[in-house]
Amino acid sequence: MFRARGVRHASVQHETQQETPHETRQGIRHETRQEIRRFLDIRPVQIAELELDEGGVLRPGPGSPPLTHGEVFVLVRRGQRPVGTLLGHVPEGADPKTVLMALAARETAEAPAEREPDPERSPALPPVPSTTVVVATRERTEKLAHALDSLLAQDHPDFEIIVVDNAPVTDSTRDLIEHKYAERVRYVTEPVPGLAVAHNMGVAAAHGEVIAFTDDDVVADPRWLTELTAPFVADPGLGCTTGLILPARLRTPAQVLLESHGGFAKGFTARTYDPHDPPADEPLFPFTAGRFGSGASMAFRTEVLRSVGGFDPATGAGTRARGGDDLYGFVRVLAAGHRLHYTPQALVWHHHRETWRDLETQAYGYGAGLTAYLTAILVNRPGLLPAFLARLPRGLAYARTLTASREAGGASERVEGASGGAPGGHDDRTHAWPGRLSRLQRRGMLYGPLGYLRARRALRLRLRGAARSGGATPSSGAALPSSAARSNSAARSSGAAR
Numbered sequence: 001m002f003r004a005r006g007v008r009h010a011s012v013q014h015e016t017q018q019e020t021p022h023e024t025r026q027g028i029r030h031e032t033r034q035e036i037r038r039f040l041d042i043r044p045v046q047i048a049e050l051e052l053d054e055g056g057v058l059r060p061g062p063g064s065p066p067l068t069h070g071e072v073f074v075l076v077r078r079g080q081r082p083v084g085t086l087l088g089h090v091p092e093g094a095d096p097k098t099v100l101m102a103l104a105a106r107e108t109a110e111a112p113a114e115r116e117p118d119p120e121r122s123p124a125l126p127p128v129p130s131t132t133v134v135v136a137t138r139e140r141t142e143k144l145a146h147a148l149d150s151l152l153a154q155d156h157p158d159f160e161i162i163v164v165d166n167a168p169v170t171d172s173t174r175d176l177i178e179h180k181y182a183e184r185v186r187y188v189t190e191p192v193p194g195l196a197v198a199h200n201m202g203v204a205a206a207h208g209e210v211i212a213f214t215d216d217d218v219v220a221d222p223r224w225l226t227e228l229t230a231p232f233v234a235d236p237g238l239g240c241t242t243g244l245i246l247p248a249r250l251r252t253p254a255q256v257l258l259e260s261h262g263g264f265a266k267g268f269t270a271r272t273y274d275p276h277d278p279p280a281d282e283p284l285f286p287f288t289a290g291r292f293g294s295g296a297s298m299a300f301r302t303e304v305l306r307s308v309g310g311f312d313p314a315t316g317a318g319t320r321a322r323g324g325d326d327l328y329g330f331v332r333v334l335a336a337g338h339r340l341h342y343t344p345q346a347l348v349w350h351h352h353r354e355t356w357r358d359l360e361t362q363a364y365g366y367g368a369g370l371t372a373y374l375t376a377i378l379v380n381r382p383g384l385l386p387a388f389l390a391r392l393p394r395g396l397a398y399a400r401t402l403t404a405s406r407e408a409g410g411a412s413e414r415v416e417g418a419s420g421g422a423p424g425g426h427d428d429r430t431h432a433w434p435g436r437l438s439r440l441q442r443r444g445m446l447y448g449p450l451g452y453l454r455a456r457r458a459l460r461l462r463l464r465g466a467a468r469s470g471g472a473t474p475s476s477g478a479a480l481p482s483s484a485a486r487s488n489s490a491a492r493s494s495g496a497a498r
Contacts, residue, residue: 035435047249129210143217150222166198188205195317196311196319223346238301240333252355270343273340293340311325463480
């Protein structure tokens with residue numbers, strides 16, 4: 001048997017080169033303390049919107065104060081259409097509009113001359129389907145009120161809003177809806193905790209041809225719902241759409257750090273993912289679902305989402321799986337043979353997490369949610385296992401890249417006066433991504449499959465307990481995907497996993 005003790009006696013020089021577990025732990029703690037110190041040095045960044053047409057119009061981001069000197073994260077629009085972001089610096093005493101217009105002009109000139117147009121966008125927008133907007137929430141009435149105000153200001157002509165109060169401990173959400181929004185917002189309760197369960201309750205209650213989902217901590221652009229749902233009319237084979245997510249605030253180091261590494265944005269080029277014509281530049285398709293979009297801005301054709309059984313209730317925030325409910329929905333729809341379309345014209349502003357501790361929780365949860373959703377997919381669609389195994393070697397390499405600590409500095413060259421990023425660019429990494437967060441994400445990935453199975457078992461026990469007590473099941477949203485939904489989905493498309 002090979003003994004570590006023998007190695008130590010074999011070479012004194014080798015001993016000095018190897019760290020003991022204790023020394024390794026000390027080194028990691030020291031590294032983490034240094035990372036936190038650098039983290040705390042990150043300064044706030046202002047948010048603004050810059051319209052290039054009509055002589056240029058500069059305004060603060062939603063809910064932001066008037067611009068002053070300092071760093072500014074700018075959404076650039078042309079004809080009210082989002083075309084990119086930039087990060088600029090306004091010197092003290094300078095006019096913000098003059099500085100940022102000049103910067104946008106220089107960077108726009110250096111950007112590619114043409115960007116792929118969104119085929120669903122035209123001067124005369126096609127009709128939009130009737131839509132239900134579902135917002136799941138739990139004891140966050142102040143943020144929820146801002147979200148609902150922005151949703152009620154949408155220019156979509158035919159939509160309803162459903163608020164799903166998930167496992168509430170007070171009546172605050174119910175009181176808010178009843179006293180402020182009355183008949184304009186429908187209120188339902190889901191007693192079983194979990195984001196996917198809450199979303200499934202919304203699916204069951206929806207009346208619209210399309211169901212759109214967003215979070216209770218966003219501010220939706222007035223055209224968000226129209227832009228998110230119009231593609232369903234243009235493409236009958238479309239099952240899902242996703243949209244652009246930008247930061248509502250960059251006031252804390254955590255918010256700035258997250259956004260400097262891309263945040264939730266997926267770029268400013270519209271794209272359609274077709275399971276019958278897999279993208280050549282996505283060798284892991286459809287399992288890298290995080291590239292398609294995020295749950296804060298997504299919509300599904302109602303009949304399609306219901307046909308695949310909705311979201312797996314053992315996934316999502318509020319369960320032991322920690323997340324992955326949105327990614328599960330994307331892959332289930334693609335695996336059923338329907339297309340998914342990303343449009344940057346459907347914009348919401350999202351309130352990112354605010355503290356270092358929040359980022360630690362988020363990093364672990366993202367890792368867990370990623371592998372939990374993959375486990376859920378294989379449990380509910382075992383026919384995808386061969387395709388998954390064929391992609392596994394590349395998937396492991398992708399996971400290592402995804403969870404690596406990343407140094408500051410982006411690939412694009414900087415323009416004088418710019419802090420990074422041209423319209424269309426985003427992930428410019430103005431701050432290093434801490435190794436501590438990368439390690440937590442890897443730990444989460446290792447935990448995810450176990451977390452999903454634990455969440456699934458807990459849900460089954462809860463359903464059985466309710467049945468034995470003689471009462472009704474907790475809710476339609478808590479039911480695990482049925483075998484009928486699995487077989488129907490499998491029968492519709494075997495080509496999605498090619």
